[in-house]
Amino acid sequence: xxxxxxxxxDRELEDLRQxxxxxxxxxxxxxxxxxxxxxxxxxxxxxxxxxxxRFFAAHAAEFAAxxxxxxxxxxxxxxx
Numbered sequence: 001x002x003x004x005x006x007x008x009x010d011r012e013l014e015d016l017r018q019x020x021x022x023x024x025x026x027x028x029x030x031x032x033x034x035x036x037x038x039x040x041x042x043x044x045x046x047x048x049x050x051x052x053x054r055f056f057a058a059h060a061a062e063f064a065a066x067x068x069x070x071x072x073x074x075x076x077x078x079x080x
Contacts, residue, residue, distance in 0.1 A: 006031065 008016065020030045056063065064071050 016027050016030060020027045023030065025033075
């Protein structure tokens, strides 16, 4: 499995040691779990944003009718 060396300040390293000790886990496992959780959160946000874009595109006319003041005027060369 590929590895990654990460530098921490003395304070961060001490905090990681304390948290790992409190959780009964290793520092390596603690950091890996934190990274994995952030990756999962990032993927979920990307998927949610994409789903919103699809929904908005599918209902663009309804949004335009419901919120006419928020519509942008057509740019030059664009049909009105």
